Amino acid sequence: MEENQLTVRNIETYYGPIVAIRGVSLEIPRESIVTVLGANGAGKTTVLKTISGAMAPQKGSVHFQGEEITGREPDKVARMGIGHVPEGREIFPFLTTEENLMMGAFSRRGLSVGSDLELIYAYFPPLWENRKLTAGYLSGGQQQMLAIGRALMLAPKLMLLDEPSLGLAPKLVGEIAEIIKTINDEQGVTVLLVEQNAKMALELADYGYIMENGRVVMEDTCERLSQATDVQEFYLGMKDKGVRGQRRWKQRKTWR
């Protein structure tokens, strides 16, 4: 169990009376990149919120480095070393870029903060250029960089990335993917990546889960997932022509 950075066991989370995830289990090994794929409303974001403590699960447990963190306050979870980059960036729009970054280091003291700040400016040169600018005026891609950089300022051991490619131009998606790879390689940060952009996520990650209607319906190494016909058809947009040169209108997924 200790070799896992994060272990999620059979969590069930509700929005009021509505069940959002019904029994999800994930295992995220140390220094790996794991992705969770799925359509809108599959419950991906809820999984992340449950891990970081913004929502409490009704059942199940979350263990971080062998320690149970189920239902802990999100600020305490963050201070343990989980950096959550929420969907839609959620930067502080009226603070400057640098102030945003420094907020990531709120709970930290000491000299390493300064060198981490330099490191983040090295990863994201546009942030250095705009460090005195009010963050609300940054472009979408820069705001995404800021959100990732801000979470990196926590010096996290695990990063939860919620759709970092959302609303970005393809070129920027590539850049963000590069950065995620670098963070994982150089800093040894474990990454849990939630994505709708399956192509990017499957190229980047080592292992993948596919969610539908609040359940994990498929899991495998990303290599094998990219080969699976269902994944190709429903997530990578590859169509095979079918027998009579037409797609069958009632294609069924193997897991149904």
Added chain:
Amino acid sequence: MDTILQLLLKGISQGCVYGLIALGFVLIYKATEMINFAQGELMMIGALIAVTFTEYLQWNYFVAVVLTILATGFIGLLLERSLLRRMIGEPPFAVLMVTIGLGFVLRALAGMIWGHDPQELRTPYSDAVISMGDVFVGVSNLVVIGGTIALCIALFLFFRYTRIGIAMQASSQNQLAAYYLGIPVKRIVAFTWALSAGIAAIAGILFAPLTAITPNIGFSGIKAFAAAIVGGFGSLPGAIIGGLAIGIVEQFMQYNFGKGLGDTSAYFMLLLMLLVRPSGLIASTQKKKV
């Protein structure tokens, strides 16, 4: 001309007091989206604590001022811990009723402890008057203006340059994101209550020498609420500007049309503002993302 200057100065000093109470409204609103209708009562408590320290205990005035601010700030902290923290996530209407009720309770408690007779806060500068030509200004009035300016500068520096100050801004701009970064938002909110109670105490200390202190002076909190709306709820400079506007208009209306219209002018301005420019003088509202 002299009359106008006289009225203007009096209006500004009165407006500063409204502005300071309004600051408390806005601070708490920005941090928690609650409106604390007991803000005026906190000012009243501050003034009465200052009276206790200087008149009953005969402490040095400046020591008393510092201790009053700390004590009232502590009361604000206790109120948040014991009452308002439980109200997080409740409907705004329920929270509103709690703070209004809290105002009544504080007023009654003050009546029980200090009585309903008017009291006086004597300061080292109580009777000093400065004359400029035919214009006579009480030093107390000038201290109110100077104190407000000093406090505004201090607050500006605090929010601009300190770690806690920036974290307070961050939590008010995006609470969940602040949580995700390990900022202890609950402690920040508690600190906000302490800060705005402390500012209310300063307002009380500055206001007290200008008037007779009874448990009912907390009612000027309602005028300060009007000031906060006139200035644009959610803007700290707006709170002060709204306070000044109401303070000045009130003095002129009172001089020209009598006390009745003077006292109601704050609410006329409130209505007028809501009709003409509902976002206030300094609009700071941003559209919320759903």
